[in-house]
Amino acid sequence: QVQLVESxxxxxxxxxxxxxxxEASGFDLHYFIIGWxxxxxxxxxxVIACISGSRLxxxxxxxxxxxxTISRPTAEKTIYLQKPSLSSEDTAVYYCAADFRDRCPxxxxxxxxxxxxxxxxxxxx
Numbered sequence: 001q002v003q004l005v006e007s008x009x010x011x012x013x014x015x016x017x018x019x020x021x022x023e024a025s026g027f028d029l030h031y032f033i034i035g036w037x038x039x040x041x042x043x044x045x046x047v048i049a050c051i052s053g054s055r056l057x058x059x060x061x062x063x064x065x066x067x068x069t070i071s072r073p074t075a076e077k078t079i080y081l082q083k084p085s086l087s088s089e090d091t092a093v094y095y096c097a098a099d100f101r102d103r104c105p106x107x108x109x110x111x112x113x114x115x116x117x118x119x120x121x122x123x124x125x
Contacts, residue, residue, distance in 0.1 A: 009119030022096030038092035050104035
């Protein structure tokens, strides 16, 4: 059974860093892409990043490029999302998702089959 569990969210002060984790189980990560997404209050869900099963390919959404880092250490089944400095604009529910593909989509689509429940990140002034 495919499971994705996000963690690391909570109330964070503006300017502090963020590290979110997505723990994957029930499938072989080598054959899946993993994406991170977020949905802010009153806004549509947006793509943050994607990493391929080989970890050789990474994709970042145009709106967040250069501000987030996605990674998956060797032999780990956890995918991380990092941002060095948060602002109020980063308040959102953050989701990770998995899909059976060998490469991340060029335009960051959101057609992923498996989704986690999300973790809330609230940035305080």
